Amino acid sequence: MALGEAPSVADPAEAVPAVTPRIRSIAVVGPPNSGKTTLFNRLTGLRQKVANFPGVTVEHHVGYLRNRQGEEIAVIDLPGIYSLSPKSEDERVTIDVLEGRMAGTPRPDAIVLILDSTNLNRHLVLAARVIALGLPTLVLLNLADALTAQGGTLDVLALARQLGTPVALIAAARGEGIDVVQNFVSSRTALPAPATLPVLNDLPRCREWAARVAKGSCYRRPVPSVWGRRLDAVFLHPYAGPLVFLAVVIGVFQCIFTLGQPLSDGLRNLLDSLGQSLGGYLAGGWLRSLVVDGAWKGVTSVLIFLPQIVLLFLVIGVLEDSGYLARAAVIADRTMKKVGLNGKAFIPLLSAYACAVPAIMATRTIEDKRDRIATILIAPFMTCSARLPVYTMVIAAFIPDHRILGPLMGARATAMLGLYVLGFLAAVVTARILKSSILQSRESQFILEMPAYRWPTLQSLGLRLFDRSRAFLVRAGTVILAVSLMLWGLTHLPLQHGQPPQIQNSVVAQFGRAMEPAIRPLGFNWKIGVGLVTSIAAREVIISTLGTLNGLDPAQQSASLQQALHSELSLAGAMALLVFFAFAMQCTSTLAVVRRETNSWRWPAIQFLYMTLLAYGAALAVYQIGTRLVG
Amino acid sequence: MTEGESIRLAELDEGERAVVSGLELPEAVAERLMCLGFIPGVEVVAGKSAPGGDPRVFCVDGGHVALRRETSQRISGLRLVANAEGDEP
Numbered sequence: 001m002a003l004g005e006a007p008s009v010a011d012p013a014e015a016v017p018a019v020t021p022r023i024r025s026i027a028v029v030g031p032p033n034s035g036k037t038t039l040f041n042r043l044t045g046l047r048q049k050v051a052n053f054p055g056v057t058v059e060h061h062v063g064y065l066r067n068r069q070g071e072e073i074a075v076i077d078l079p080g081i082y083s084l085s086p087k088s089e090d091e092r093v094t095i096d097v098l099e100g101r102m103a104g105t106p107r108p109d110a111i112v113l114i115l116d117s118t119n120l121n122r123h124l125v126l127a128a129r130v131i132a133l134g135l136p137t138l139v140l141l142n143l144a145d146a147l148t149a150q151g152g153t154l155d156v157l158a159l160a161r162q163l164g165t166p167v168a169l170i171a172a173a174r175g176e177g178i179d180v181v182q183n184f185v186s187s188r189t190a191l192p193a194p195a196t197l198p199v200l201n202d203l204p205r206c207r208e209w210a211a212r213v214a215k216g217s218c219y220r221r222p223v224p225s226v227w228g229r230r231l232d233a234v235f236l237h238p239y240a241g242p243l244v245f246l247a248v249v250i251g252v253f254q255c256i257f258t259l260g261q262p263l264s265d266g267l268r269n270l271l272d273s274l275g276q277s278l279g280g281y282l283a284g285g286w287l288r289s290l291v292v293d294g295a296w297k298g299v300t301s302v303l304i305f306l307p308q309i310v311l312l313f314l315v316i317g318v319l320e321d322s323g324y325l326a327r328a329a330v331i332a333d334r335t336m337k338k339v340g341l342n343g344k345a346f347i348p349l350l351s352a353y354a355c356a357v358p359a360i361m362a363t364r365t366i367e368d369k370r371d372r373i374a375t376i377l378i379a380p381f382m383t384c385s386a387r388l389p390v391y392t393m394v395i396a397a398f399i400p401d402h403r404i405l406g407p408l409m410g411a412r413a414t415a416m417l418g419l420y421v422l423g424f425l426a427a428v429v430t431a432r433i434l435k436s437s438i439l440q441s442r443e444s445q446f447i448l449e450m451p452a453y454r455w456p457t458l459q460s461l462g463l464r465l466f467d468r469s470r471a472f473l474v475r476a477g478t479v480i481l482a483v484s485l486m487l488w489g490l491t492h493l494p495l496q497h498g499q500p501p502q503i504q505n506s507v508v509a510q511f512g513r514a515m516e517p518a519i520r521p522l523g524f525n526w527k528i529g530v531g532l533v534t535s536i537a538a539r540e541v542i543i544s545t546l547g548t549l550n551g552l553d554p555a556q557q558s559a560s561l562q563q564a565l566h567s568e569l570s571l572a573g574a575m576a577l578l579v580f581f582a583f584a585m586q587c588t589s590t591l592a593v594v595r596r597e598t599n600s601w602r603w604p605a606i607q608f609l610y611m612t613l614l615a616y617g618a619a620l621a622v623y624q625i626g627t628r629l630v631g
Numbered sequence: 632m633t634e635g636e637s638i639r640l641a642e643l644d645e646g647e648r649a650v651v652s653g654l655e656l657p658e659a660v661a662e663r664l665m666c667l668g669f670i671p672g673v674e675v676v677a678g679k680s681a682p683g684g685d686p687r688v689f690c691v692d693g694g695h696v697a698l699r700r701e702t703s704q705r706i707s708g709l710r711l712v713a714n715a716e717g718d719e720p
Contacts, residue, residue: 082666119693122668203665204672221693236679236688330681330688330697337699343686367663445660445702446686449667450695 023067023109023185025074027098029130030114031123032080033451035142039114039172040077041463043181060093068186076108083203084129098133110136110189112181117141117169118152118222118452124210127163128198136189137165138181144169145176146452150222159217164193173457228453235327245331248324252315252350256308256385263307271300290488293548298484299476301389301544306472308385312354313468314461320347321456326448333446339428340435342366343446345375349427352382356590358468360597367447370439373598374431377607380590381427381583383420386539390581391419393543397562398574415578422582426614475538475589483537487530487545508549522580522616523573523623535586572626576619584615635710640689640703643677649708650674651691656705668692669706 028043030036044063061077078097079090093102100107113130115123120141131137139160141147147154147169160167166184170177198209234240275296282288319325325347333343344366352359359379366372383391395415402411435441490508511533512526519529527549531542543561550564569577585591585608594604634650643649651673654661668691669675678695680687685700698706 082663085662122666122692122694125666203662204670207665207670207673232679232688236681238682242682326697330686333686333697333699334681334683445663446697446699447660447663447667447702448686448697450688450697 022188023073023136024071025076025106025108026110026112026181026185027076027078027108028112028114029078029094029098029126030080030142031082031116031126033449034080034114034116034123035172036080036114037077038457038460039112039140039142039170039178039181040075041460042172042175042178044075046463046466065182065185068182073185074108076105081126083126098130098135108135110138110184112138112140112184114140114142114172116143117147117154118143118150120154120219120221121207121210121214124213125203125206128194128206128209129200131163131165131192131194132197132200134191137192138184138189139163139165139167140172140178140180141167141169142172145171145174146225147222150225151220152222153218153220155218159213159219162195162213162216164195173454173460225452231453232327232450235324236330241327241331245328248319248328249350252312252319253353255315256312256354260308260311263311264304267307268300268304271296271303275300286492290485294485294488295481297547298487298541298544299481301540301547303473303476305385305389305540306469308388309354309472310465310469312351312385313358313465316347316351316354317461317464318456321454321460323451323453326450329448330450337446339431341375341431342368342371342444344448345371348375348379349382352379352384355384355386355472356380356382356587357471357593360590360593363597368441368444370435370441371444373603374434374439376594376597377434377603377610378427378431380585380587380607380611381423381430383423383582384539384587386587387419387423387581389540389543390535391416391578393562394565394574394578397565398569398571419578419582422579426583430610479537479588480541483534483541484544487534487548491548521623522576522619523570523627524577525568527568528573528577532580532584532586537586537588539581539586570627571630572623575626576623579622580615580619582615583611583618585611633712635712638708638710640675640677640698640706640708641687641700643675643687643710645677645679645687648674648676648711650711651706651708653707654705655707656702660702664696664702664706667696668694669696674711675708 028036028040030039040061040063043065044061060079063075063077064072065075067073076097078094081091081094084091084095096102097105098108098111111130111133113127115127127139141154141156154169156167156169166180166189168177168180170180172178196209196213198206200206235244275292278296279288279292282291316325319328329343329346331343332346336343336345345363347365348359348362350359351362356379359382360376363372363375363379366375395412399412399415487508490511491506493507496505508530509526512530515529515533516526519525519532524532527546530549531545534545535542546565546568547561550561565574591604591608594607595601598604637652638649640649640651651669651671653671654664654669656664669689673692676690678688678690686697687700687703688695688697689703
């Protein structure tokens with residue numbers, strides 16, 4: 001096993017004449033935690049995009065690499081699978097793509113199968129099924145560094161002879177040995193010619209076959225690492241385990257607020273001064289107003305959350321790649337079970353504190369469909385980073401900054417914490433209701449493979465952050481820009497004698513007044529009403545909307561908007577507004593991702609109606625009770 | 632090691648071993664578990680658990696898989712008991 005030296009590939013067919021056409025596309029197949037995504041990222045770098053197969057919720061990445069002749073080879077990253085039985089959606093999609101039955105995706109010319117070399121016996125079962133498909137296949141045995149370091153052995157050539165395919169040991173995280181993929185796609189490759197194959201639909205026999213093949217390749221499994229056992233002894237300790245768990249959860253929030261907030265503030269100052277100098281280059285009048293008040297202010301009011309979002313994904317990425325999140329899910333399972341959910345829901349729900357969109361995508365690890373939908377439906381109750389500016393603005397305007405619990409806790413911080421708890425309770429209660437009614441499951445399983453502890457790699461973290469930031473920036477550049485421009489336009493219509501009207505006479509005001517009867521019982525006037533409508537695009541838009549509607553100087557928007565709010569809202573109305581935002585489903589991106597992940601309009605529709613009605617009812621109760629108490 | 636009484640995997644304490652003898656679970660779940668190594672005849676070692684013993688991590692076939700009690704309750708096995716001489720597994 002000369003790893004790290006010349007590309008060590010054992011090819012039983014080296015002397016055999018080529019029988020296949022040139023390779024133009026390859027599919028990367030492998031079980032979860034085998035390093036499949038790491039390999040894919042190594043192969044394609046930034047030349048990749050996310051795609052969805054039509055009609056299914058399974059997402060995949062497509063990237064490109066160049067072969068030695070300089071031709072572009074498409075690389076499809078298929079979902080992580082344990083087997084090829086058509087029962088799970090991921091596995092069905094994989095079979096369909098590999099057999100060329102997936103609409104819009106041509107059958108790949110070859111397969112790169114990546115397996116975990118530290119656990120070969122089990123993973124060879126998948127190899128049998130993949131090789132039986134009859135496509136040229138390259139078998140990569142990943143984590144070769146861990147295999148050798150922990151005293152495992154393997155005769156690669158013997159394995160290649162038995163499988164009838166080229167086999168190579170690699171260490172994908174370090175990029176060692178992966179140039180065999182280059183060689184593979186640069187030459188004509190023979191079809192697999194396995195010495196024996198088991199009866200594929202008989203799992204016990206497949207296992208026997210795998211054990212025989214592994215034995216015939218002098219495979220000795222590595223001794224489990226001492227570190228892994230030591231870490232498990234802490235993370236799954238009866239007392240230390242839950243304490244570490246709590247510390248991690250608190251640490252994630254601390255990190256986002258104590259590190260993210262100053263970064264966001266700095267970015268806001270930077271963007272504000274950029275906006276001012278931008279305004280300086282433009283002549284006065286409507287163009288300047290459109291660019292500065294309409295577009296710039298609207299978009300930057302959202303952009304300032306980028307640091308917090310990046311930070312959260314960084315922290316969660318480190319926790320996930322290191323292997324800790326799987327242990328956290330085990331610790332959380334009992335508590336989650338009490339509200340009818342699965343321990344695996346812990347991971348998406350934690351991410352939902354940053355943003356519900358990636359959280360909902362992260363629910364894919366939950367196999368039980370009902371558990372998964374329940375998790376998707378409650379995720380938007382978690383206090384996402386878009387609610388934060390709304391809370392901050394209203395609290396700062398209405399709650400005096402006095403201490404209520406000694407020096408530790410100010411009134412404002414208590415109010416903020418209360419809103420976080422409120423969202424969490426709404427999620428728990430909703431989960432209970434859902435799981436004891438429409439989403440009741442007869443029995444739900446919690447089957448979670450514990451990945452080995454690994455150091456997160458900069459490359460995979462970097463790519464993930466790049467992916468998320470890009471998605472966020474695209475949203476700011478499209479949806480939020482469009483809403484900002486539209487709102488600006490509507491505040492400048494109808495023209496009166498060629499001049500824009502007073503804001504009170506604009507189309508927006510007329511629209512807001514029309515909805516006033518519905519929101520008056522909540523203590524909201526027409527301006528708040530318009531804010532509620534525009535914030536359906538994204539929650540934080542209400543701030544830029546109110547800023548525009550109040551006709552304030554954009555540079556002082558934050559400070560004077562708070563004063564202006566006092567004339568719009570009573571104290572009870574402000575409380576009602578906060579409660580409304582805690583519950584309401586104001587986020588088109590979330591609705592879109594729920595529609596994509598559940599593959600129907602039914603669930604996003606139910607979610608939107610439920611959350612809006614709950615928000616309306618709760619805000620109504622708060623305002624009506626509040627006005628009677630505080631006047 | 633000798634095979635002893637018939638048990639459920641849920642009855643194993645940390646460090647105890649058994650050989651899987653059957654899975655009384657819905658087909659899809661059983662298949663998933665078999666892919667992870669819970670195949671009749673394969674040896675399983677009970678590992679660490681969440682507080683209260685549920686869910687518990689089982690070492691099977693070189694991998695580590697966490698199962699809820701209600702799942703491990705429905706996997707039957709034969710307990711492996713160390714002989715008096717304490718021979719190696």
